[in-house]
Amino acid sequence: MTASAIVYTSATGFTARYAQLLARKTGLPCLALERAKELPAGTGVVYLGWLCAGGIKGLKKARKRLAVRAVCAVGMAPSSPEVVNKLAGQNHLEGLPFFYLRGGYAPEKLPGPYKLMMAPMTKAVTGHPPKDENEAVMQEAFRHGGDWVDEGALAPVLAWLEGS
Ligand SMILES: Cc1cc2nc3c(=O)[nH]c(=O)nc-3n(C[C@H](O)[C@H](O)[C@H](O)COP(=O)(O)O)c2cc1C
Numbered sequence: 001m002t003a004s005a006i007v008y009t010s011a012t013g014f015t016a017r018y019a020q021l022l023a024r025k026t027g028l029p030c031l032a033l034e035r036a037k038e039l040p041a042g043t044g045v046v047y048l049g050w051l052c053a054g055g056i057k058g059l060k061k062a063r064k065r066l067a068v069r070a071v072c073a074v075g076m077a078p079s080s081p082e083v084v085n086k087l088a089g090q091n092h093l094e095g096l097p098f099f100y101l102r103g104g105y106a107p108e109k110l111p112g113p114y115k116l117m118m119a120p121m122t123k124a125v126t127g128h129p130p131k132d133e134n135e136a137v138m139q140e141a142f143r144h145g146g147d148w149v150d151e152g153a154l155a156p157v158l159a160w161l162e163g164s
Helices: 014-026 033-038 059-065 082-090 112-126 132-145 150-164
Strands: 005-009 030-033 044-052 069-075 098-102
Touching: 005 033, 005 059, 014 030, 014 044, 014 069, 014 150, 030 033, 033 059, 044 059, 059 069, 069 150, 082 098, 098 150, 112 132
Parallel strands: 005 030, 005 044, 044 069, 069 098
Antiparallel strands: none
């Protein structure tokens, strides 16, 4: 395995849950990015960060000190090849293995500035009757939260780790 630890950044807990599930399945140690200074510089890691306006939180900082071998982005959008391609392009991954994991949305846990950032988006998503079931689910999530953390979504990450 080219990674010897899992490092993550999480604001409301969904990314932390994926990181902990991955740690349980691999036996690798799991640290929040603030604690990653406990790892020697250049340690090979799998990095997981939550998505904020298309950016993977903490990735730049993690790459300054650690050898990031693979990246997981955790967002609230449903997974699709288009989402994955767009995020890979936006985050300058330069060919690093990249995985998208659907996390959730917990508006009540959001720190103030992020709550403010989400207000116009929430209005845009919820301000009209839903056109289909998928939109109804997203509206409900924007209003009251949603949780899509799925252990099974880690299968491609585990397969990559086992083969690396
Ligand atoms: C300010 C803000 C911007 C967000 N931008 C995106 C985004 O671009 N794409 C996406 O899928 N989810 C986006 N989300 C949703 C979060 O990525 C999602 O809630 C994620 O699961 C949070 O992970 P955490 O609990 O580890 O913090 C955004 C959330 C906030 C608060």
